[in-house]
Amino acid sequence: MRPSQLLRGLCLAAGLLLAPLAARAEDGYDLWLRYRPVEAGAATDYRASAGTVAPVADTPTLKVARAELERGLAGLLGERRDGGGEILLGTPASSPRIAALNLPLKAAGAEGYRIRTLNEGGRRVTVIAASTDVGVLHGVYRYLSLIQTRQAVDGLDLVDAPKVRYRLLNHWDNLDRSVERGYAGQSIWDWWRLPDVTDPRYVDYARANASIGINGAVLNNVNAKSDSLTAPYIAKAAALADVFRPYGIKVYLSARFSSPIEIGGLKTADPLDSAVRAFWKAKADEIYKAVPDFGGFLVKANSEGQPGPQDYGRTHADGANMLADAVGPHGGIVMWRAFVYSHEQPDDRAKQGYSEFKPFDGKFAQNVIVQVKNGAIDFQPREPFHPLFGAMPKTNLGMEFQITKEYLGFSTHLAYLGPMWEEVLQADTFAPGMGAAGKGSTVAKVVDGKLHGYSRTLMAGVANIGTDRNWSGSQFDQANWYAFGRLAWDPEASSEAVARDWAAMTFSPDKRFTGPAVAMMMGSREAVVDYMTPMGLHHLMGRSHHYGPGPWVAGGERADWTSVYYHKADKAGIGFDRTARGSDAVAQYAPPVAAAFSDLARIDEKDLLWFHHLPWGYRTRSGRPLWDELVGRYSRGVRSVEGMQATWTGLAPYVDAERHAQVTTYLAVQRREARWWRDASVAYFQSINGLPLPKGEAPPPLSLEAYERMQFPYTPGI
Ligand code: BDP
Secondary structure, eight states: OHHHHHHHHHHHHHHHHHHHHHHHHHHHHSTTTOOOOOOOOOOOOOHHHHOOOEOOOOOOOHHHHHHHHHHHHHHHHHSSSOSSEEEEEOOOOOHHHHHHHHOOOOTTTTEEEEEEEEETEEEEEEEEEOSSHHHHHHHHHHHHHHHHHTTOOSOEEEEEEOOOSSSEOOOBTTTTTTTTOOOOSSSSOOOTTTTTOOOOOOHHHHHHHHHHOEEEEEEEEEOOOOGGGSSHHHHHHHHHHHHHHGOOEEEEOOOOOHHHHHHTTOOOOOOTTTHHHHHHHHHHHHHHOOTOOOOOOEEEESTTTTTOOOGGTHHHHHHHHHHHHHHHGOOOOEEEEEOOOOOOOOOOOOHHHHHHGGGTOOOSTEEEEEEEEEESSSSSSSOBOOOOTTTTTTSSSEEEESSSSSTTTTTTSSSHHHHHHHHHHHOOOOOOOOGGTTOOHHHHHHHHHHHTOOSSOEEEEOOOOOTTTTTSSSSTHHHHHHHHHHHHOOOOOHHHHHHHHHHHHHHOOHHHHHHHHHHHHHHHHHHHHHHGGGGGOOOOBBBBOOOOTTTOOOOOOGGGGGSSEEEEEESSSSSOSSSSTTOOOGGGOOHHHHHHHHHHTTGGGGGGHHOOOTTTTTTTTTTBBBBHHHHHHHHHHHHHHHHHHHHHHHHHHGOOOHHHHHHHHHHHHHHHHHHHHHHHHHHHHHHEEEHOOTTTTTOOOSSSSHHHHHTTOOOOTO
């Protein structure tokens, strides 16, 4: 053997030896689509059930569906699955075999599927059928998830369809690849190299989205640049649309309202001006030429300095309807954001969205969806549901959640947002419609269109995706992307069940893992609420970057960008009075809801200081005075994180070393920052009320001034 041969042989042997180890190291890139081998001795004999995959018709989506199924089964069950079974996928239109089965597909709608196990002459055939190709693709992901979560796949007969029509990610991505409120690296859109170079990552992005039913992406920030609508950028967006199309994902763009001036050479952007209207029509035509299935526009207008129709004395409806006219003939929609609050308005900021939009109910075109944040302020760790839900029966309203954790510890804090979203979706608006006196008219039923019979329904999530290897900045933040998709598909879904699926697919289906991991996830958001903003407190973080505690933030440009505006603490008490004695924001809710929020005996204490200003000595339900209760909750939040650390340590046997170590490190950061939140908040409020700490509570280790002096000049996300 020549030395070079010997060397090659040695390398090969070493490679073989190292291979299993290397394969086990994971960085999170594969998300919940890891398809790792099913353990020997699994309850179900998946190899026998799954079998071979029948050929499919030659369409882009069916080819993708079949390839994903092959990939998934090969990973989960190995290449050889000769148990005799067969998997048949397709639509009646493309497969005579499926047509002959005459399966009831109506309930699967345009994007859902039916999966049924049949017996064909003693042979097991699993049929994944749908009316459309993309329905088949969704069915494939569902089928694979059954194996991934170790559920039975024989004797299947299940049908599923999305309850919400537009299930969209909103990327707050800028053209220079920075991401507003992004904590996972840069934007994955490499605008500079597009359209010629399409990163293979775009395909994996599309796969991940399709696997949870997301069917659209707004590519650019709501604080938009007109450049996105110029010919070169339309070509770039078209290249992305081409990649996404087989996965049933459409592209949308945020449109800057003043584009007619900036890129159209006009003197005005007045929505009633004929030249402006012609500009938008021509722009829409140009986009649809490049992207025939373009989804439409998302608009932030007259909000936080963005231009809008009010600059010309026109209304939000005027602006939205003009754009709706432009995209309407092509089947496009306009998502018009209700996140508006005005500079000049001295009124409670929580009231302003409702005040601006409610008078225009029924005035928006049918292809407009007014996109409303879950709460009336701004993606806080906890907010009562936005009062517009239930109050706009004649206007399509869509939900906007924030997946990225601008106000919940960025990507280093573990906070599973499923319970937060579920809490909002299950909140009862008591709008007339469902049961007696409006009972059962939940936000979910507004959003899925059942309550008011909306012609178009939407759930949007501000994406947490970036160039980080693990996509979301942390392993557990992937769960928020996943949960958003699942809840957009079914707003009635249980966030706990969703967490269980995610944990099983992403880490391990072993119940000894999923049990504690899911419990940790389910409690994680409440922990954040406790150590940051307990009992209805809100918007108390550092100015503008929103990192860390800043209850002392005061002064500056505008009152409602300060913390003192929101907590209103003084020597006597704390909280924002939004009852009839105060700003009367409660009056924007249906009477039974308003009554409950107003009544100290009935309000849930989680919302207490959102609606009430109370003396520090106010007796809470625990029997403790408010101050003691508050301090207790801050400390409880820190203890919860310590509990999460202990849980995670115990889960080491079920998780690969690389991901386990990353989560461990992040939890240590979270523990330190939870403590910082607690200490700084306690120090500040104590400086206001001069009260002693409750017995057993440790004093903050630093002076208030020390906390106030901390600076964070290079915070990500701004
Ligand atoms: C706030 C963010 C800001 C966004 C704004 C919005 O701090 O960066 O531009 O919302 O939703 O949460 O438009």
